[in-house]
Amino acid sequence: MRQPLPSAWYCVGPADSLSGGRLRAVALNGEQMVIGRGKDGAFFALRDRCPHRGMALSKGPFDGQTLMCPFHGWRFGTDGGCRDVPTLSEHDAADFSRIRVQPFPIRESAGFLWVNPHLGAPVGEPPAVPELGFKPAGSLVVELEVEASFDLTVLSLVDPGHVAFVHDTWWFRPSKQLREKVKIFEPVMHGFTMASHATTTSSPVYRLLGGVPEVEIEFRLPGVRLERIRAGEKHVANYTFATPLSSNRTMLTNALYWSMPALNLLKPVARPLMRQFLGQDQRVLQDAQKGLDRKPTMVLFGQGDLPSQWYFRLKREALEAGLAGRTFVNPLERRELRWRS
Ligand code: FES
Ligand SMILES: [Fe+2]
Incomplete structure (x- = not known):
């Protein structure tokens, strides 16, 4: 496991x-x-x-x-x-x-x-490869290697609780206050989505799009986070992929795609910001890994940690379905989560 x-x-x-x-x-x-x-x-x-x-x-x-x-x-x-x-x-x-x-x-x-690193006969249907639903005018890719296990790194992709404390940069999260969040989560094939909603965030990143964008965040096995932002005909997608290199090294790949050619001008500014953002994850993950190396247990607590628990449930189901040679059945149900972030 x-x-x-x-x-x-x-x-x-x-x-x-x-x-x-x-x-x-x-x-x-x-x-x-x-x-x-x-x-x-x-x-x-x-x-x-x-x-x-x-x-x-x-x-x-x-x-x-x-x-x-x-x-x-x-x-x-x-x-x-x-x-x-x-x-x-x-x-x-x-x-x-x-x-x-x-x-x-x-x-x-x-x-x-x-x-797909699997050897031997295929076991079950592996999760689909992420696709992009629009033609990008440009993209920006940043890769960062993290000295932490795959699971710990993947949890950071579904963990709303760390954002206020780790990603507290002005351009991403101008407000320092924790606010109550209520979001609907729904199961999808091999994962779950935070249902599309009109975002209320004050983040300057979203404001670049103009209007009130719709945001949908999907997580799917094995370690893929797909954030899709749409305002009318304008599309921005921020995809994050976790790749296990070895038992204690994980690659985080972040790809930002946009449909508006005008945004190409922002590329030189966006790259260091994206590096800064991923570097924040990298630092806490590496330090937390040292604590888990001393004792590997975690206390997953409260509704904000439910997505983390869902990750482990999805993974267990994928492993069991593979071993039994049966179809993967998503064990999750639609539900509302409340937390402060
Ligand atoms: S040919 Fe001898 S090691 Fe490859
Ligand atoms: Fe993060």
């Missing part, structure tokens, strides 16, 4: 980071992978380990069709199959066609690449 879900799609970085035949080494759930894009345009993800002596294939050249191991020159196709062992004599009967590197499924969506 403390491990990240084994069968789910995790963000492994922006899709445009693989342009020009580049290979990238990525960590995902304790696994080292090499990802790339072939001449045919298809993305691939392979275990970053040559079967011969364990060399990282990401350190070798890639010609758009085969990856060459820099240790003894073995070549592998983007499907993981061995294509050539150049040191083999013509008179050697050894057959390399059965040698394979483990491939992993990879997809592109919302400008990012998503990998």
Whole structure:
């Protein structure tokens, strides 16, 4: 239960980071992978380990069709199959066609690449890859590595209680006072949404949109928070993805998309603000992790902590459904939550 879900799609970085035949080494759930894009345009993800002596294939050249191991020159196709062992004599009967590197499924969506690290036969239907419902005029991506477990990091995506104390910057939360909040939560596939409502927030970020925007926040397994803001034809989306790198390191990726070309001008200002915001999470998460390392228990308390409890319920259901080979059934119900933040 403390491990990240084994069968789910995790963000492994922006899709445009693989342009020009580049290979990238990525960590995902304790696994080292090499990802790339072939001449045919298809993305691939392979275990970053040559079967011969364990060399990282990401350190070798890639010609758009085969990856060459820099240790003894073995070549592998983007499907993981061995294509050539150049040191083999013509008179050697050894057959390399059965040698394979483990491939992993990879997809592109919302400008990012998503990998499912599960090995073996698929278990259940993994949560869908996040999509973007409009054509963005621009986007801004900030990635930040957090030295904390995946669960602790994901909880920060659904935890309303920390916002007033951790994200107390003028531009995000000008008022210092805690106010009563009443929000309706509804289950959706593999998660829950905070139902769309006319926001009453005084945040200058929302005011940029003009009018009274509608905000909808969705959380879904394995660690995805999708905030969609709409004012008439104008769209802004703030997506946050948590990716388990190893047992105590988690990547937080934040992507802001907007439909209005005029907002492109704000990009140089928005980037440091987004870094500041994520850095606030990074600092408290790393310090809290040290406390959890000494004693791993948490007291989840009051309605403001219910979304955190729901995360664990959703995750347990996904694990149990996967083990039993049955369909995931969302265990949550629609309800109103009250807290102060
Ligand atoms: S380690 Fe890869 S070819 Fe020898
Ligand atoms: Fe936060």
